[in-house]
Amino acid sequence: MNVEMGFKLSHFQSMLLFAVLISIAFGFLSRRRPMDRVKYIVWSLFLFLLIGVGIGWAMYPFSR
Amino acid sequence: MADETAAPAAPPQESRRETTAFVIGVAGWLVPGLGHALLKMWGRAAAFFLTVGMLVILGAGMRGNLFRSSGNDAFDSLGYLADLGTGTFYLVARSLETNGADVSHAGGDYGTRFLATAGVLNLLVALHAYEAARGRKA
Numbered sequence: 282m283n284v285e286m287g288f289k290l291s292h293f294q295s296m297l298l299f300a301v302l303i304s305i306a307f308g309f310l311s312r313r314r315p316m317d318r319v320k321y322i323v324w325s326l327f328l329f330l331l332i333g334v335g336i337g338w339a340m341y342p343f344s345r
Numbered sequence: 346m347a348d349e350t351a352a353p354a355a356p357p358q359e360s361r362r363e364t365t366a367f368v369i370g371v372a373g374w375l376v377p378g379l380g381h382a383l384l385k386m387w388g389r390a391a392a393f394f395l396t397v398g399m400l401v402i403l404g405a406g407m408r409g410n411l412f413r414s415s416g417n418d419a420f421d422s423l424g425y426l427a428d429l430g431t432g433t434f435y436l437v438a439r440s441l442e443t444n445g446a447d448v449s450h451a452g453g454d455y456g457t458r459f460l461a462t463a464g465v466l467n468l469l470v471a472l473h474a475y476e477a478a479r480g481r482k483a
Contacts, residue, residue: 288406288452295455298403299462302396306466309392310473 300329362479370475375432377467380474393470400463401434405441409456410448424457430464 290298308322373380378394381387405411412424428435438460447453 288403290407290452290455292451292455295407295452299400299455299459302399303462303466305392306396306470309389310470 296333297330300326300333304329366475366478369478370471373471373474374430374467377432377434377470380471381477384474384477386477393467397431397434397463397467397470400459400466401431401438402441404456404459404463405438407452407456407459408442408444408447409453409458409460410446411435411438411442411460424461427461427464430466430468431460432467434463434467 304322304325307325308318312318312321369380369383372383376394377397378390378392380390381393382390410424412421412428414425416422416425428438431438446457448457
């Protein structure tokens with residue numbers, strides 16, 4: 282990956298990266314204890330991916 | 346009579362605390378995580394610096410649209426405000442995006458969202474640092 286040329290990421294890779302980074306930030310923002318943060322990050326990441334993939338499949342019938 | 350009904354002036358210590366909290370909030374906006382670092386919340390400071398920084402680097406690397414002040418419509422202006430939320434990282438993104446934006450591909454569109462999210466997230470982080478400095482959040 283080269284910044285000059287531009288990163289080439291698939292839809293899923295982009296969504297995964299986005300979900301990981303936002304989940305980490307939200308975990309550190311809203312929870313204080315490390316264990317609570319880890320739980321929150323994992324749960325948030327799971328929901329991000331579940332809802333993202335779910336919406337993707339829900340739009341599938343209208344894609345063509 | 347008027348003196349009796351007037352609201353009591355804020356004590357100097359309270360006023361000083363408000364000023365410090367404001368400075369910490371602005372510092373947190375200018376450099377992601379700096380507000381928390383000033384409050385000695387090292388873990389949060391590192392996490393916010395890295396997450397906002399990664400979002401900016403990825404967004405610029407994916408050639409997302411980095412809005413400028415000379416926007417044509419309300420969406421451009423809102424995008425500019427969101428991008429400005431990253432503080433000094435806005436300049437970093439501009440220096441990284443030497444080839445300009447390319448939203449003709451899905452990657453560029455994702456990049457635009459990454460950049461805007463980085464800005465809004467950093468504003469939230471700066472607000473959190475401000476509230477923590479006021480003693481209203483831990």
